[in-house]
Amino acid sequence: MGMREELSLDELRAHIDTCDSELVSLLAKRRLLTEQVGKIKQQNGAPLHAPEREAELIAARRQQAQDKGVNPELVEDILRRMMREAYENQQSELACAAPELSPIVIVGGEGAMGQLFAKQFKRSGYDVKVLDKAQQSNALEILKDAKLVLVSVPINTLEEVVSSLPELRPDCILADITSVKQKPLNSLLQKHQGPVIGLHPMFGPDISHWVKQTVVACEGRMPEQCQGLLDQLKIWGCYIAPMEAKKHDQAMQIIQVMRHLTTFVYGQFLARQCHTLEELRGCSSPIYQLELMMVGRLFAQSPELYADIMLAQFEDVEGLLASYQDTFAQTLTSLKNQDKSELIKGFDMAKTYFSDSAHSFLAQSRGILNKANDAKVLG
Numbered sequence: 001m002g003m004r005e006e007l008s009l010d011e012l013r014a015h016i017d018t019c020d021s022e023l024v025s026l027l028a029k030r031r032l033l034t035e036q037v038g039k040i041k042q043q044n045g046a047p048l049h050a051p052e053r054e055a056e057l058i059a060a061r062r063q064q065a066q067d068k069g070v071n072p073e074l075v076e077d078i079l080r081r082m083m084r085e086a087y088e089n090q091q092s093e094l095a096c097a098a099p100e101l102s103p104i105v106i107v108g109g110e111g112a113m114g115q116l117f118a119k120q121f122k123r124s125g126y127d128v129k130v131l132d133k134a135q136q137s138n139a140l141e142i143l144k145d146a147k148l149v150l151v152s153v154p155i156n157t158l159e160e161v162v163s164s165l166p167e168l169r170p171d172c173i174l175a176d177i178t179s180v181k182q183k184p185l186n187s188l189l190q191k192h193q194g195p196v197i198g199l200h201p202m203f204g205p206d207i208s209h210w211v212k213q214t215v216v217a218c219e220g221r222m223p224e225q226c227q228g229l230l231d232q233l234k235i236w237g238c239y240i241a242p243m244e245a246k247k248h249d250q251a252m253q254i255i256q257v258m259r260h261l262t263t264f265v266y267g268q269f270l271a272r273q274c275h276t277l278e279e280l281r282g283c284s285s286p287i288y289q290l291e292l293m294m295v296g297r298l299f300a301q302s303p304e305l306y307a308d309i310m311l312a313q314f315e316d317v318e319g320l321l322a323s324y325q326d327t328f329a330q331t332l333t334s335l336k337n338q339d340k341s342e343l344i345k346g347f348d349m350a351k352t353y354f355s356d357s358a359h360s361f362l363a364q365s366r367g368i369l370n371k372a373n374d375a376k377v378l379g
């Protein structure tokens with residue numbers, strides 16, 4: 001390794017450039033290979049996500065990294081990032097699990113989620129029609145032969161939109177993707193005597209691919225007729241979480257409403273402080289950087305949509321919010337009273353709840369925090 005001593009900085013950097021350039025060529029080669037795999041999957045109707053294959057290739061390359069003195073974490077990071085690239089590239093043409101679902105009508109198909117679903121169904125070769133405000137006068141014609149009607153409208157308009165739909169074919173599936181499930185599912189069941197299913201995609205319209213995304217599925221009526229739709233979601237790489245509508249809504253009250261509320265309040269709190277965002281970012285740790293991103297991204301979305309979601313669920317979550325307010329007030333009191341033992345008690349209570357996950361979360365979030373730090377714009 002005399003090379004290291006003899007080469008100048010410029011020469012070493014030139015070698016690094018060669019290395020990196022080889023990496024880019026390899027990425028191009030890998031891309032061509034994964035695209036071919038994608039085509040085969042499209043023909044065979046295989047799901048985009050192959051978790052066993054992923055586990056195998058990660059284990060093999062980690063072992064190789066170890067043998068060569070390369071950090072296996074680095075190799076795993078790169079492999080996962082490359083696989084994400086493969087998901088994005090492979091989804092341009094997707095397999096069709098249930099051709100009998102064509103034609104599909106997306107009610108609210110001009111909204112962000114409606115467009116996302118319309119695009120994905122089209123990539124799988126379905127005949128997709130959009131029914132939104134602009135197409136209202138044509139609604140009867142558009143819905144006439146529909147085999148799947150997917151309602152993707154704001155939560156506060158669902159009931160009205162569903163009740164004003166014309167009668168659908170008896171074998172048509174009526175489905176929705178509203179973020180609460182009990183009431184919408186009842187509206188669908190009242191409207192239509194055929195197959196009904198309530199879906200809740202646990203992701204927003206800005207996803208770059210569907211792999212490993214969760215979709216909660218609440219049975220409505222004739223589940224065996226709805227299976228083709230679920231199979232299609234699985235081909236896209238989604239994971240279906242079957243759940244009873246009531247249980248779903250209760251879990252959502254905690255997950256979504258508390259998330260929205262704390263984020264909403266925190267964003268406004270920041271706006272009232274004297275520091276600009278740049279000043280805060282300038283002295284933020286990766287975890288705070290991440291928190292700012294998570295809070296800030298809410299305000300890039302529709303105020304109407306968020307106001308409606310929060311309003312629609314307020315009655316159901318009033319108790320939860322009161323409990324949150326109590327917890328906040330108690331903590332404030334402990335702080336005011338300099339009551340260290342009370343603070344430690346609170347800490348232990350939460351620690352018990354998170355139990356073993358607290359440690360795995362600590363480990364898992366390290367990678368995410370590094371990424372947040374990478375994303376920091378300085379200077």
Ligand SMILES: O=C(O)C(=O)C[C@]1(C(=O)O)C=C[C@@H](O)C=C1
Pocket residue numbers: 034037038048049050051053054057082083084086087
């Ligand atoms: O092997 C496959 O099935 C691929 O599509 C390739 C690939 C990869 O990028 O290595 C991508 C997605 C799968 O989940 C597994 C592996």
